[in-house]
Amino acid sequence: MSATEGFPQYRKDVQYSRESSLNTLEYCIPRPTTRGTKQVWVIYVHGGAWLDPEIDASSFDKAQELLFKSHMIEHIAGFASINYRLSPYPSHARDPSHPSDPARNARHPDHINDVLAAILHLQETFRFEERYILVGHSCGASLVFQVAMKRYWGSQYESTLALELNVVPPVAILGVEGLYDLPALVEFHSKEPFYREFVANAFGRDASTWPSVSPTAGDYENSWQDGKLAVLAHSREDELVEWAQVDHMHKALKSQGFDEASGDRRLKLVELCGKHDEVWQDGLELARAIEATVQVVKNLL
Structure with a gap:
Protein backbone atom coordinates (compact mmCIF):
# COMPACT_ATOMS: atom_id res chain seq x y z
CA MET A 1 0.00 0.00 0.00
CA SER A 2 1.45 3.36 -1.04
CA ALA A 3 1.48 6.26 1.39
CA THR A 4 0.45 8.50 -1.51
CA GLU A 5 -2.80 6.66 -2.16
CA GLY A 6 -6.06 8.38 -1.38
CA PHE A 7 -8.30 7.50 1.51
CA PRO A 8 -10.26 5.53 2.47
CA GLN A 9 -8.07 2.59 1.43
CA TYR A 10 -9.70 -0.81 0.90
CA ARG A 11 -8.04 -4.21 0.55
CA LYS A 12 -9.86 -7.49 -0.02
CA ASP A 13 -8.69 -11.12 -0.24
CA VAL A 14 -5.58 -10.45 1.85
CA GLN A 15 -4.05 -13.84 2.60
CA TYR A 16 -2.95 -14.17 6.22
CA SER A 17 -2.22 -17.92 6.11
CA ARG A 18 -1.67 -20.59 3.48
CA GLU A 19 -3.90 -23.16 5.20
CA SER A 20 -6.73 -22.81 2.67
CA SER A 21 -8.57 -20.54 0.25
CA LEU A 22 -10.62 -19.19 3.16
CA ASN A 23 -7.63 -17.87 5.08
CA THR A 24 -8.15 -14.32 3.92
CA LEU A 25 -9.27 -11.03 5.38
CA GLU A 26 -10.32 -7.64 4.16
CA TYR A 27 -9.57 -4.28 5.71
CA CYS A 28 -10.22 -0.58 5.32
CA ILE A 29 -8.28 2.42 6.58
CA PRO A 30 -10.48 5.55 6.66
CA ARG A 31 -7.67 8.13 6.87
CA PRO A 32 -3.94 8.47 7.56
CA THR A 33 -3.13 7.59 11.15
CA THR A 34 -0.95 9.74 13.36
CA ARG A 35 1.55 8.58 15.95
CA GLY A 36 0.23 8.46 19.50
CA THR A 37 -3.41 8.26 18.43
CA LYS A 38 -6.03 6.82 20.76
CA GLN A 39 -8.10 5.54 17.87
CA VAL A 40 -9.00 1.85 17.81
CA TRP A 41 -9.37 -0.77 15.12
CA VAL A 42 -12.65 -2.64 14.74
CA ILE A 43 -12.08 -6.29 13.78
CA TYR A 44 -15.09 -8.41 12.85
CA VAL A 45 -15.54 -12.21 12.92
CA HIS A 46 -18.59 -13.46 11.03
CA GLY A 47 -21.08 -16.08 12.17
CA GLY A 48 -22.72 -18.99 10.41
CA ALA A 49 -22.51 -21.87 12.92
CA TRP A 50 -18.84 -22.47 12.02
CA LEU A 51 -19.98 -24.05 8.72
CA ASP A 52 -22.20 -21.85 6.52
CA PRO A 53 -20.40 -21.01 3.24
CA GLU A 54 -22.88 -18.24 2.45
CA ILE A 55 -21.79 -16.04 5.37
CA ASP A 56 -18.30 -14.59 5.11
CA ALA A 57 -16.22 -11.49 5.76
CA SER A 58 -18.40 -9.43 3.41
CA SER A 59 -21.23 -9.68 5.95
CA PHE A 60 -19.59 -6.72 7.70
CA ASP A 61 -19.80 -4.43 4.66
CA LYS A 62 -23.17 -2.81 5.42
CA ALA A 63 -22.26 -2.02 9.02
CA GLN A 64 -18.89 -0.64 7.92
CA GLU A 65 -20.58 1.67 5.43
CA LEU A 66 -22.85 3.01 8.16
CA LEU A 67 -19.97 3.49 10.58
CA PHE A 68 -18.23 5.68 8.00
CA LYS A 69 -21.15 8.09 8.36
CA SER A 70 -21.20 7.86 12.15
CA HIS A 71 -19.86 10.51 14.51
CA MET A 72 -17.78 7.67 16.02
CA ILE A 73 -15.66 7.32 12.87
CA GLU A 74 -13.17 9.86 14.24
CA HIS A 75 -12.29 7.33 16.95
CA ILE A 76 -11.73 4.42 14.53
CA ALA A 77 -8.31 3.86 12.92
CA GLY A 78 -9.30 0.93 10.72
CA PHE A 79 -11.72 -1.89 10.01
CA ALA A 80 -11.01 -5.53 9.27
CA SER A 81 -13.19 -8.56 8.66
CA ILE A 82 -11.88 -12.13 8.85
CA ASN A 83 -12.64 -15.29 6.91
CA TYR A 84 -11.68 -18.61 8.48
CA ARG A 85 -11.86 -22.31 7.67
CA LEU A 86 -15.32 -23.85 8.04
CA SER A 87 -16.52 -27.13 9.47
CA PRO A 88 -17.98 -29.79 7.15
CA TYR A 89 -21.43 -29.16 5.69
CA PRO A 90 -21.99 -31.87 3.07
CA SER A 91 -25.78 -31.41 3.21
CA HIS A 92 -25.74 -27.71 2.28
CA ALA A 93 -28.31 -27.23 -0.48
CA ARG A 94 -26.30 -24.94 -2.77
CA ASP A 95 -22.66 -25.37 -1.81
CA PRO A 96 -22.01 -28.72 -0.08
CA SER A 97 -18.57 -29.28 1.39
CA HIS A 98 -16.23 -31.94 0.02
CA PRO A 99 -13.93 -34.07 2.22
CA SER A 100 -10.89 -33.08 0.15
CA ASP A 101 -11.36 -29.32 0.62
CA PRO A 102 -9.14 -27.98 3.45
CA ALA A 103 -11.27 -24.85 3.64
CA ARG A 104 -14.42 -26.82 4.52
CA ASN A 105 -13.27 -29.51 6.93
CA ALA A 106 -12.16 -27.57 9.97
CA ARG A 107 -12.54 -28.74 13.54
CA HIS A 108 -11.64 -26.92 16.72
CA PRO A 109 -9.11 -25.43 17.22
CA ASP A 110 -8.77 -24.72 13.46
CA HIS A 111 -11.30 -21.86 13.56
CA ILE A 112 -9.67 -20.10 16.49
CA ASN A 113 -6.20 -20.75 15.04
CA ASP A 114 -7.29 -18.90 11.93
CA VAL A 115 -8.75 -15.96 13.85
CA LEU A 116 -5.56 -15.70 15.93
CA ALA A 117 -3.40 -15.84 12.78
CA ALA A 118 -5.47 -13.11 11.16
CA ILE A 119 -5.24 -10.83 14.20
CA LEU A 120 -1.50 -11.43 14.41
CA HIS A 121 -1.13 -10.52 10.73
CA LEU A 122 -3.00 -7.26 11.32
CA GLN A 123 -1.07 -6.43 14.49
CA GLU A 124 2.28 -7.01 12.79
CA THR A 125 1.22 -4.94 9.79
CA PHE A 126 -0.40 -1.97 11.55
CA ARG A 127 1.15 -2.10 15.05
CA PHE A 128 -2.05 -1.29 16.95
CA GLU A 129 -1.29 -3.84 19.72
CA GLU A 130 -4.24 -3.95 22.18
CA ARG A 131 -6.01 -0.95 20.64
CA TYR A 132 -8.78 -2.85 18.92
CA ILE A 133 -12.35 -3.94 19.51
CA LEU A 134 -12.94 -7.56 18.59
CA VAL A 135 -16.50 -8.03 17.34
CA GLY A 136 -18.19 -11.35 16.59
CA HIS A 137 -21.66 -12.38 15.49
CA SER A 138 -23.19 -15.71 16.56
CA CYS A 139 -20.40 -18.33 16.49
CA GLY A 140 -18.10 -15.39 15.75
CA ARG A 151 -6.61 -21.33 26.61
CA TYR A 152 -4.01 -23.96 25.82
CA TRP A 153 -6.29 -26.49 24.17
CA GLY A 154 -4.02 -29.52 24.76
CA SER A 155 -0.59 -30.82 23.80
CA GLN A 156 -1.70 -31.67 20.26
CA TYR A 157 -2.51 -28.01 19.61
CA GLU A 158 0.92 -26.45 19.94
CA SER A 159 0.27 -24.03 17.07
CA THR A 160 -2.62 -22.51 19.02
CA LEU A 161 -0.39 -21.95 22.04
CA ALA A 162 2.28 -20.31 19.90
CA LEU A 163 -0.26 -17.95 18.34
CA GLU A 164 -1.79 -17.08 21.69
CA LEU A 165 1.61 -16.12 23.07
CA LEU A 179 -23.23 -18.61 21.37
CA TYR A 180 -21.59 -18.67 24.79
CA ASP A 181 -22.66 -21.87 26.57
CA LEU A 182 -22.62 -24.74 24.07
CA PRO A 183 -24.17 -27.46 26.26
CA ALA A 184 -26.99 -25.11 27.27
CA LEU A 185 -27.56 -24.16 23.63
CA VAL A 186 -27.83 -27.78 22.51
CA GLU A 187 -30.06 -28.68 25.45
CA PHE A 188 -32.40 -25.74 24.83
CA HIS A 189 -32.78 -26.87 21.20
CA SER A 190 -32.89 -30.59 21.97
CA LYS A 191 -35.80 -31.06 19.55
CA GLU A 192 -33.82 -29.43 16.72
CA PRO A 193 -31.04 -31.88 15.72
CA PHE A 194 -29.17 -29.29 13.65
CA TYR A 195 -27.87 -27.56 16.80
CA ARG A 196 -26.21 -30.71 18.14
CA GLU A 197 -24.93 -31.45 14.65
CA PHE A 198 -23.20 -28.13 14.02
CA PRO A 215 -16.83 -18.85 26.46
CA THR A 216 -18.72 -19.13 29.76
CA ALA A 217 -15.81 -21.28 31.01
CA GLY A 218 -13.17 -18.62 30.37
CA ASP A 219 -10.78 -17.67 33.18
CA TYR A 220 -10.77 -14.03 32.13
CA GLU A 221 -9.30 -12.77 35.39
CA ASN A 222 -6.03 -14.45 34.39
CA SER A 223 -6.24 -14.80 30.62
CA TRP A 224 -7.53 -11.30 29.80
CA VAL A 231 -20.22 -5.94 25.63
CA LEU A 232 -23.08 -8.38 25.04
CA ALA A 233 -25.50 -7.24 22.33
CA HIS A 234 -28.60 -9.32 21.64
CA SER A 235 -32.11 -9.06 20.30
CA ARG A 236 -35.09 -10.57 22.09
CA GLU A 237 -36.51 -11.16 18.60
CA ASP A 238 -33.67 -13.57 17.77
CA GLU A 239 -35.40 -16.72 16.54
CA LEU A 240 -32.24 -18.87 16.57
CA VAL A 241 -30.36 -17.99 19.77
CA GLU A 242 -32.27 -17.50 23.02
CA TRP A 243 -31.63 -14.67 25.50
CA ALA A 244 -30.54 -17.30 28.03
CA GLN A 245 -27.16 -17.36 26.27
CA VAL A 246 -26.70 -13.71 27.26
CA ASP A 247 -27.73 -14.48 30.84
CA HIS A 248 -25.15 -17.29 31.09
CA MET A 249 -22.34 -15.13 29.71
CA HIS A 250 -23.33 -12.08 31.75
CA LYS A 251 -23.20 -14.17 34.93
CA ALA A 252 -19.79 -15.59 34.00
CA LEU A 253 -18.32 -12.15 33.36
CA LYS A 254 -19.86 -10.61 36.49
CA SER A 255 -18.32 -13.38 38.59
CA GLN A 256 -14.88 -12.39 37.30
CA GLY A 257 -14.90 -8.71 38.07
CA PHE A 258 -16.68 -7.17 35.10
CA ASP A 259 -19.12 -4.55 36.37
CA GLU A 260 -21.81 -2.49 34.65
CA ALA A 261 -21.59 0.45 37.04
CA SER A 262 -17.90 1.15 37.66
CA GLY A 263 -14.39 -0.22 37.88
CA ASP A 264 -11.51 -1.00 35.56
CA ARG A 265 -13.34 -3.88 33.87
CA ARG A 266 -16.63 -2.72 32.45
CA LEU A 267 -19.60 -4.80 31.35
CA LYS A 268 -22.31 -3.50 29.06
CA LEU A 269 -25.56 -4.92 27.69
CA VAL A 270 -27.00 -3.59 24.44
CA GLU A 271 -30.49 -4.71 23.48
CA LEU A 272 -30.88 -4.93 19.72
CA CYS A 273 -33.89 -5.28 17.43
CA GLY A 274 -34.50 -7.84 14.71
CA LYS A 275 -33.96 -11.49 13.98
CA HIS A 276 -30.65 -13.35 14.28
CA LEU A 300 -11.08 4.09 28.76
CA LEU A 301 -7.90 4.55 26.69
Missing part, protein backbone atom coordinates in the same frame (compact mmCIF):
# COMPACT_ATOMS: atom_id res chain seq x y z
CA ALA A 141 -18.97 -14.16 19.25
CA SER A 142 -17.75 -17.51 20.58
CA LEU A 143 -14.50 -17.08 18.67
CA VAL A 144 -13.79 -13.55 19.89
CA PHE A 145 -14.23 -14.57 23.52
CA GLN A 146 -12.05 -17.62 22.89
CA VAL A 147 -9.31 -15.17 21.87
CA ALA A 148 -9.58 -13.65 25.35
CA MET A 149 -9.67 -17.09 26.98
CA LYS A 150 -6.13 -17.70 25.67
CA ASN A 166 2.09 -13.64 20.21
CA VAL A 167 -1.40 -12.15 19.83
CA VAL A 168 -2.07 -9.15 22.05
CA PRO A 169 -5.67 -9.45 23.34
CA PRO A 170 -8.09 -6.59 22.61
CA VAL A 171 -9.02 -3.72 24.86
CA ALA A 172 -12.69 -4.61 24.30
CA ILE A 173 -14.86 -7.44 23.03
CA LEU A 174 -18.35 -7.16 21.56
CA GLY A 175 -20.42 -10.33 21.23
CA VAL A 176 -23.52 -10.00 19.03
CA GLU A 177 -26.27 -12.67 19.13
CA GLY A 178 -23.60 -14.91 20.61
CA VAL A 199 -21.65 -28.07 17.50
CA ALA A 200 -20.39 -31.64 17.00
CA ASN A 201 -19.04 -30.76 13.56
CA ALA A 202 -17.09 -27.88 15.06
CA PHE A 203 -15.94 -29.39 18.39
CA GLY A 204 -16.21 -33.14 18.02
CA ARG A 205 -18.92 -35.56 19.11
CA ASP A 206 -17.66 -36.00 22.67
CA ALA A 207 -20.10 -33.67 24.43
CA SER A 208 -18.06 -33.86 27.65
CA THR A 209 -15.52 -31.50 26.02
CA TRP A 210 -18.06 -28.82 25.10
CA PRO A 211 -18.25 -27.06 28.50
CA SER A 212 -14.52 -26.30 28.61
CA VAL A 213 -14.45 -24.70 25.15
CA SER A 214 -17.51 -22.55 25.83
CA GLN A 225 -6.08 -9.21 32.58
CA ASP A 226 -5.84 -6.04 30.49
CA GLY A 227 -9.36 -6.29 29.07
CA LYS A 228 -11.30 -3.14 29.85
CA LEU A 229 -14.73 -3.78 28.36
CA ALA A 230 -17.01 -6.70 27.49
CA ASP A 277 -29.20 -12.45 10.88
CA GLU A 278 -31.18 -9.25 10.36
CA VAL A 279 -28.92 -7.48 12.84
CA TRP A 280 -26.04 -7.65 10.32
CA GLN A 281 -27.88 -7.95 7.00
CA ASP A 282 -28.81 -4.28 6.78
CA GLY A 283 -25.98 -3.27 9.12
CA LEU A 284 -28.06 -0.95 11.27
CA GLU A 285 -28.11 -2.88 14.55
CA LEU A 286 -24.57 -4.21 14.22
CA ALA A 287 -23.31 -0.67 13.60
CA ARG A 288 -25.31 0.60 16.58
CA ALA A 289 -23.74 -2.01 18.86
CA ILE A 290 -20.26 -1.06 17.63
CA GLU A 291 -20.98 2.64 18.15
CA ALA A 292 -22.05 1.95 21.72
CA THR A 293 -18.84 0.00 22.30
CA VAL A 294 -16.59 2.69 20.81
CA GLN A 295 -18.39 5.30 22.94
CA VAL A 296 -17.25 3.51 26.10
CA VAL A 297 -13.78 2.54 24.85
CA LYS A 298 -12.77 6.06 23.85
CA ASN A 299 -13.06 7.08 27.50
